[in-house]
Amino acid sequence: MDSHTPYTFSNRANQLTSSAIREILKVTTRPEIISFAGGLPSADGFPITELRQAFDTVLATDGRAALQYGPTEGYTPLREWVAQDLSTENVNIDVNEVLIVSGSQQALDMLGKLFIDVGSKVLVESPTYLGALQSFSVFEPEYVAMDTDDGGLIPAEVSTAKAAGARFLYALPNFQNPTGRTMSEARRQELVERCAAAGIPIIEDDPYGELRYKGTPQPSLLHLGRKAGATVVRLGSFSKVLAPGLRLGYIVAPAAIIDKLVQIKQATDLHSPSVTQMAVYEAVKGGFLQQHLPTVRDLYKQQCQYMLDAMAQHFPDNVKWTRPEGGMFLWVTLPEHMDSQELLHKAIERNVAFVPGEPFYAAGEPKRNTFRLSFVTVSEDRIREGIAILGQLIREQM
Numbered sequence: 001m002d003s004h005t006p007y008t009f010s011n012r013a014n015q016l017t018s019s020a021i022r023e024i025l026k027v028t029t030r031p032e033i034i035s036f037a038g039g040l041p042s043a044d045g046f047p048i049t050e051l052r053q054a055f056d057t058v059l060a061t062d063g064r065a066a067l068q069y070g071p072t073e074g075y076t077p078l079r080e081w082v083a084q085d086l087s088t089e090n091v092n093i094d095v096n097e098v099l100i101v102s103g104s105q106q107a108l109d110m111l112g113k114l115f116i117d118v119g120s121k122v123l124v125e126s127p128t129y130l131g132a133l134q135s136f137s138v139f140e141p142e143y144v145a146m147d148t149d150d151g152g153l154i155p156a157e158v159s160t161a162k163a164a165g166a167r168f169l170y171a172l173p174n175f176q177n178p179t180g181r182t183m184s185e186a187r188r189q190e191l192v193e194r195c196a197a198a199g200i201p202i203i204e205d206d207p208y209g210e211l212r213y214k215g216t217p218q219p220s221l222l223h224l225g226r227k228a229g230a231t232v233v234r235l236g237s238f239s240k241v242l243a244p245g246l247r248l249g250y251i252v253a254p255a256a257i258i259d260k261l262v263q264i265k266q267a268t269d270l271h272s273p274s275v276t277q278m279a280v281y282e283a284v285k286g287g288f289l290q291q292h293l294p295t296v297r298d299l300y301k302q303q304c305q306y307m308l309d310a311m312a313q314h315f316p317d318n319v320k321w322t323r324p325e326g327g328m329f330l331w332v333t334l335p336e337h338m339d340s341q342e343l344l345h346k347a348i349e350r351n352v353a354f355v356p357g358e359p360f361y362a363a364g365e366p367k368r369n370t371f372r373l374s375f376v377t378v379s380e381d382r383i384r385e386g387i388a389i390l391g392q393l394i395r396e397q398m
């Protein structure tokens, strides 16, 4: 029998809990399960041929640099590409304002280290992205829940006494995870003005912005914020526009914030993989995304429509849901007295899975009558079958 000496975890480590989604995903790996629970992009949208070519070109032409350590800030041509991609006629993003990271998830962890002391106020949308809560929680903030409605975050919330002195506001303006909601331009404008006035920096997390398949593109908080004098830290990712296995994203922020983040990143992993950064640059430099993104958008739009049609057919009238203009998720609200956790137990017995709403609420009363559905990886037939089963179970529980 193996034996080992005793060990003591840090208090910080002892506080960690496994994500509610991970526990559900364990069940959903069974092939018979129709899972609307995962947050994976569709592998049908991965540009495998182009990435294979890009890696091949990089290794063939610049293999020694591609396999060598590189600067913490990231591969300069890729940083320049990001800066240029985000620059407009009125807003210039400098290369010194760009840091390449290993996915925006790493950015969330680094920003937690940068801004949060024990007990620091952090403003979050209610509900919000669970992965951000996991990253921030390690640093023991005091979360303040910002109210939302069908138009997303309600800007006046940041001017209230409960928000005063917050280290930052974490906002997801496009096709929010988990709700699929989008903030209007008027709200964005009001939000950056209020944050500028209140001295609250904004972290704008936007991995899905390029996956808009309906409606009108909205200006980013970064661009509006620059004009309004707000501090905005914008997170972008190659996970949803190329593939998440690349683990590549970026932070755009004022140079003084980037400088501090570089010190943090150095301690974390020195830099993101050179070969991957060079291959992604090789893939995107000639405008490949403009060619590729319409395919992904069409795919997601179609998948979303399958689910909306099935819900219209099978869900009772007193159930409400969001109609996303992009991204991968929609949000269901059951009548007040119902509990989506109970529905999930019944659903799993019938081989259907989703994520109940509760873990997405960082503070305040969670709305237990809500849940998240992810629609991009399930086939049309199985979406119909799964939604029909959910509709039946909801009726039974009413």
Ligand code: PMP
Residues within 6 Å of the ligand: 039, 102, 103, 104, 105, 106, 129, 131, 172, 177, 205, 207, 236, 237, 238, 239, 244, 247, 248, 249
């Ligand atoms: N932010 C949000 C809102 C997300 O949904 C995700 C992925 N699920 C991430 C950040 C992390 O993405 P990545 O690290 O792959 O860039």
